[in-house]
Amino acid sequence: MADVTVYLKCDRNVEVQSEDVYMSDVGSLRCADPAVSAKLRALKVHHFGKRDVRRCVISTLKLVELMEDVCPNISVQIVGEPDVLVEWVDVDRHRGIVQWLKAALVCLVSFFGTAFTIMAYHNDVGINDVFTEVYRMVMNREPGGLNVLEVSYSVGLALGIVVFFNHVGGRRLTKDPTPIEVAMRNYEEDVDKALIATAGREGREKEP
Numbered sequence: 299m300a301d302v303t304v305y306l307k308c309d310r311n312v313e314v315q316s317e318d319v320y321m322s323d324v325g326s327l328r329c330a331d332p333a334v335s336a337k338l339r340a341l342k343v344h345h346f347g348k349r350d351v352r353r354c355v356i357s358t359l360k361l362v363e364l365m366e367d368v369c370p371n372i373s374v375q376i377v378g379e380p381d382v383l384v385e386w387v388d389v390d391r392h393r394g395i396v397q398w399l400k401a402a403l404v405c406l407v408s409f410f411g412t413a414f415t416i417m418a419y420h421n422d423v424g425i426n427d428v429f430t431e432v433y434r435m436v437m438n439r440e441p442g443g444l445n446v447l448e449v450s451y452s453v454g455l456a457l458g459i460v461v462f463f464n465h466v467g468g469r470r471l472t473k474d475p476t477p478i479e480v481a482m483r484n485y486e487e488d489v490d491k492a493l494i495a496t497a498g499r500e501g502r503e504k505e506p
Contacts, residue, residue: 301372305374306327306358306362306374306375307326307327308376309378310383311382311490313384314384314386318344319342319344321339321341321343324356325361338369346386352387353493354497354504355493355504356504357381358382359505360505383490429441429445462476
């Protein structure tokens, strides 16, 4: 009969910076016995070799098996994800001037790409003709150079982008996640599910 109950809550996706993966890296443990809890948190569950793939999928059943081997008198209750996608990130590879150049390149591509997209859209719908026609209807005369419609539209477009992305510089306007953050979270979840499913089909998932 088991003497101690251990609750295991695993995340779907975790990143580690070391070749050795421990139980504390892949999830959270809750146990009434501090000694058992500390022993299980320090349990090594995986090791990335130098030539191994930097991702692996570990089944929680495998984690339970490892925990029961170390502490036979425990009962494990799984309250989190059934599988964990572990990715080894080599921090030393993501330092230096190369990473700054990559970030600068992404910023430039995003800025000029967005500007080109906006200009192409305006040219496609003929925004200048629309402004001219509206100005004629309201003012009953031909527009002469820059007018209030163009200025208002430009200011409104900038404010709309700020509100949409919910950022001014490095500050948030509200605590709500931005549409980009929501889209990225959904994308990450889809990628995690695909990688876990692929590992299961190819037999690369660590199971008991």
